[in-house]
Structure formats: C-alpha cells, structure tokens
Amino acid sequence: xxxxxxxFTPNILYALCSWCGxxxxxxxxxxxxxxxxxxxxxxxxxxxxIDPVYIFRALLEGADGVVxxxxxxxDCHFDTGNYRARRRIAAVKTILNTLGLDGDRVWxxxxxxxxxxxxxxxxxxxxEHIQEKGPSPLKGIRGV
Amino acid sequence: MxxxxxxxxxxxxxxxxxxxxxxxxxxxxxxxxxxxxxxxFTLVRAPEDVKGLAPFSPWMLExxxxxxxxxxxxxxxxxxxxxxxxxxxxxxxRELVKLKQVNMTNLILISFDCPGxxxxxxxxxxxGDLPAAYEKAVLEGTNCPGIRQVCSACEEFVPRGADxxxxxxxxxxxxxxxxxxxxxxxxxxxxxLGLLAEGRExxxxxxxxxxxxxxxxxxxxxxxxxxGSLKDLDGLVSVFDRCISCHACRYVCPVCYCKDCFFESPxxxxxxxxxxxxxxxxxxxxxxPLDRLLFHLGRLTHMGASCVACGMCExxxxxxxxxxxxxxxxGGDIQQMFDYLPGGSPDDxxxxxxxxxxxxxxxED
Numbered sequence: 001x002x003x004x005x006x007x008f009t010p011n012i013l014y015a016l017c018s019w020c021g022x023x024x025x026x027x028x029x030x031x032x033x034x035x036x037x038x039x040x041x042x043x044x045x046x047x048x049x050i051d052p053v054y055i056f057r058a059l060l061e062g063a064d065g066v067v068x069x070x071x072x073x074x075d076c077h078f079d080t081g082n083y084r085a086r087r088r089i090a091a092v093k094t095i096l097n098t099l100g101l102d103g104d105r106v107w108x109x110x111x112x113x114x115x116x117x118x119x120x121x122x123x124x125x126x127x128e129h130i131q132e133k134g135p136s137p138l139k140g141i142r143g144v
Numbered sequence: 145m146x147x148x149x150x151x152x153x154x155x156x157x158x159x160x161x162x163x164x165x166x167x168x169x170x171x172x173x174x175x176x177x178x179x180x181x182x183x184x185f186t187l188v189r190a191p192e193d194v195k196g197l198a199p200f201s202p203w204m205l206e207x208x209x210x211x212x213x214x215x216x217x218x219x220x221x222x223x224x225x226x227x228x229x230x231x232x233x234x235x236x237x238r239e240l241v242k243l244k245q246v247n248m249t250n251l252i253l254i255s256f257d258c259p260g261x262x263x264x265x266x267x268x269x270x271x272g273d274l275p276a277a278y279e280k281a282v283l284e285g286t287n288c289p290g291i292r293q294v295c296s297a298c299e300e301f302v303p304r305g306a307d308x309x310x311x312x313x314x315x316x317x318x319x320x321x322x323x324x325x326x327x328x329x330x331x332x333x334x335x336x337l338g339l340l341a342e343g344r345e346x347x348x349x350x351x352x353x354x355x356x357x358x359x360x361x362x363x364x365x366x367x368x369x370x371x372g373s374l375k376d377l378d379g380l381v382s383v384f385d386r387c388i389s390c391h392a393c394r395y396v397c398p399v400c401y402c403k404d405c406f407f408e409s410p411x412x413x414x415x416x417x418x419x420x421x422x423x424x425x426x427x428x429x430x431x432x433p434l435d436r437l438l439f440h441l442g443r444l445t446h447m448g449a450s451c452v453a454c455g456m457c458e459x460x461x462x463x464x465x466x467x468x469x470x471x472x473x474x475g476g477d478i479q480q481m482f483d484y485l486p487g488g489s490p491d492d493x494x495x496x497x498x499x500x501x502x503x504x505x506x507x508e509d
C-alpha cells in the first residue's frame with residue numbers, strides 16, 4: 001500500500017497568513033527543518049482575506065489539497081480575521097461535502113509565529129493525508 | 145397563536161381604502177396589465193389604479209425585493225407605502241436590509257401564505273388565466289402540479305415578521321380576506337382602516353398544516369434527488385457543463401446585489417499567454433467558456449448562506465440547470481451549519497460577517 005501510494009506526489013497548496021503562518025515557516029527555516037517539496041506555500045495578508053473562490057480555483061486547476069494556516073484564535077494580527085476565516089473554511093467544506101467532493105481535501109490548522117515544528121508537521125501530515133486519498137478527481141476536469 | 149380576522153373585502157378594496165384614507169401614500173404589488181396581458185410589480189398611488197391588483201397571482205416575474213431595493217436604497221420613502229410580497233421576497237428583502245441595500249423606513253409589509261408559483265415561461269407564453277388546478281390546490285392545501293420545484297419543496301411559505309399576514313391557503317381567490325396583524329405597525333394599519341372593528345375573529349384552517357406536511361416531505365425528496373444527481377463527479381460535471389456562462393442566474397438573484405460582480409471582473413481571468421502555455425501542456429485542450437463550475441461554486445460561497453430559494457435563477461436558466469434546487473440544497477446545508485435562516489430575523493447577522501470565538505472547532509484539522 002505504502003509503496004503504491006509513494007508513486008503519487010500530491011500537488012499541495014499551503015495558504016499562510018503574513019503574520020503567524022508565514023512566521024511559522026520562517027521559524028522552520030531558521031531551525032533548518034524540512035517539509036515536503038510538493039507543498040507550495042502561498043502568502044496571504046490574513047486568513048480572513050482568503051476568498052473561498054481561491055481555494056476552489058486551486059482545486060479545479062490541479063491542486064490535490066489546500067491547507068490554510070494562520071494565527072491561533074485570539075492572536076490574529078487584525079484581531080478577528082482568523083475567526084472569519086474559520087467560518088469561510090467551514091462553508092467551503094460544507095459545499096464540497098454536499099456536492100460529494102470530499103471537504104477533507106481542505107484543512108485549517110493554526111500555526112503560531114514561533115511554531116516552526118508545527119508548520120513542518122502540518123505540511124508533512126497533510127501531504128501523507130492527501131497521498132492516502134489519492135489524486136483529486138476535480139483536477140481532471142479543467143475548463144469546466 | 146396569532147389572531148386571524150375575517151375582513152369583508154378583497155385585496156383591491158383593501159388597497160383602495162388604504163390609499164383613500166391616506167393611511168398609505170402608495171401600494172406596491174403585482175398588477176395585471178391588460179393591454180399587454182402581462183403582470184408587473186407596480187407602485188400604485190391613485191385609488192382608481194388599484195384595479196387589476198394581483199398579488200396572489202401564481203407567477204412571479206422577478207423577486208420584488210430587487211424592486212424595493214431600487215426604490216429605497218439611497219433614500220427611504222417619505223410616506224408609508226404598503227408592499228405586498230411573497231414570503232421569499234420578504235426574506236430576500238430582509239437579507240438586502242442587512243446588506244444595506246434596502247431602507248425599511250415607511251414600509252408596511254403585507255404578505256401571505258404562498259401556495260407557490262409556476263415557471264415564468266408558462267405566463268409569458270400562456271394566456272394568463274388562473275389554472276383551475278391551482279385554485280383547487282390552494283383551497284385544499286396541496287401542491288399544484290407544475291409549480292416551481294423549489295416552491296413545491298418550500299417549507300417557509302408562511303411569512304415571518306410581516307405587518308399583515310393574509311391567509312391564502314384554504315381560501316378561494318374570490319373569498320374575502322382573512323388576515324392577522326402580528327406587529328405593532330400592522331395593528332396600527334388595521335385600526336386606521338377600521339379592519340379590526342369590522343372584522344370577525346376566525347379560526348385558522350387546517351389546510352396550512354396539511355401543506356406544511358406535504359412541503360416537508362417534498363423538501364427531503366428534493367435534497368435527496370439533487371444530492372444523488374451530483375454525488376459522483378460525473379454527475380456534477382454533466383450538470384454544470386451545460387452552463388453557457390451567461391450569468392443570468394446572478395442577475396435575477398435578489399441576494400446577488402454587487403454592482404461589480406467578482407465573476408464579471410478580471411480578478412480571475414487569465415492573460416492569453418497563460419492560456420497559450422496551458423494549451424501547450426494539455427493534450428485535452430481547454431473547454432470554453434472557462435470557469436463555469438468555479439462561478440457556481442464561488443457564488444455558493446458568496447450568497448449560499450443568504451439564499452432564500454425563490455427559484456428565479458432556475459427559471460431564467462436557458463441551459464436547464466436546476467440552479468435553485470442545487471442552491472437550496474447546498475445553501476440549506478450552509479445555513480444549517482451556521483444555524484441561520486435567511487431573512488428570518490432582522491437581529492441575526494449575516495453568517496459570513498460575524499463569528500463566535502467558541503465555535504466550529506470541528507472544522508479545524
């Protein structure tokens with residue numbers, strides 16, 4: 001099983017807020033920690049500013065999964081952006097689940113500025129999680 | 145339980161008296177236009193113009209919340225105006241208030257328990273006669289065959305928060321009105337017209353409950369049907385691949401109010417060289433127009449929480465996509481998760497504009 005799944009390298013988008021999420025990745029760099037190379041970090045100003053359409057576009061255009069990380073609750077640089085993000089991600093997951101598209105291909109996990117290890121762990125864990133799931137069925141239908 | 149009064153007049157007479165007594169300066173409702181055999185949402189000012197008032201018509205050519213928005217967005221009415229709306233229009237109106245697109249000042253909200261409407265096409269291509277089957281269904285409290293799918297599965301057919309609630313289900317169109325006045329503004333309106341003094345208190349019929357039962361069953365059946373048809377990816381693709389990207393669904397949507405729609409903007413369009421590159425990489429080529437599924441998924445996230453399932457989008461879809469049934473099903477799940485009924489209470493904030501600190505932990509991974 002493991003051998004088989006290794007053949008598939010997922011295409012993963014890691015959406016990070018400018019403050020804690022990106023901070024976590026910087027800390028990981030300073031600590032010289034490694035995360036899978038197929039996980040591609042994208043910096044957003046705040047998780048609250050991630051329009052769900054960006055997530056859908058990623059899934060429709062070749063991403064096998066999208067993981068979102070921002071400041072822990074109570075730590076948002078803009079006070080409330082992460083709470084708003086949580087509501088949006090919840091809507092995205094609900095839509096995907098209702099349409100039979102597997103909302104578990106989208107993850108939300110808080111990563112603080114100093115949590116370099118948590119950033120790397122999240123990237124690896126999500127990578128394995130998507131490897132188990134296999135390629136996203138959505139990416140074959142580009143253009144629809 | 146609200147008190148229902150039998151009023152010795154029809155809807156035209158009520159509107160005429162409201163205008164004659166100066167209780168209201170205008171009445172906004174559907175009106176028959178005999179010259180063109182059409183109905184149109186109309187603002188009537190003169191008592192003699194109320195002839196042809198047809199708020200209970202089994203057709204809905206637009207969600208009238210849009211018209212009210214157009215008339216009050218920048219400036220409220222300076223004198224009371226009675227608006228006669230279907231429950232879904234009333235709910236859309238309340239969503240638009242939250243989106244700052246409607247000013248409710250001086251509006252007297254009249255609504256009725258709605259038996260549902262037929263698709264627009266049947267009116268535009270037909271003679272406009274009230275089908276006998278519809279009359280019978282209203283009288284008995286059942287679903288008339290041929291009404292919009294989302295209407296036959298609508299459980300919110302009894303208006304919430306209207307100033308005057310007319311009981312239509314269980315009645316014949318020629319009967320005099322039965323109505324309740326649940327709000328203070330409604331009570332004042334009724335007193336000004338002398339409706340309570342003349343009226344006789346009556347018991348609510350059982351037809352409304354019968355219809356509620358039928359609608360609940362239909363709702364479950366509709367959700368199961370839609371989810372079944374979309375369940376695997378092939379289903380989803382075959383449904384949305386029909387889309388021609390005209391975006392008519394968003395133009396008629398009462399909740400989609402943005403003047404500059406995200407999906408009309410260049411925010412998500414690619415430069416040609418990006419598409420050329422992609423063509424080089426892809427043997428399958430590109431299916432055009434682009435971003436059809438993205439448009440619907442995106443619209444679901446933008447307004448799914450506020451969808452009142454009025455059915456306008458599906459009616460105007462030339463491609464025959466069951467848009468409103470899909471939006472009712474998916475939007476319903478979003479609303480359930482946020483414990484939100486669109487247009488239900490003016491005090492509930494829009495789900496995506498609010499949050500609680502101690503919620504949705506199960507959405508974190």
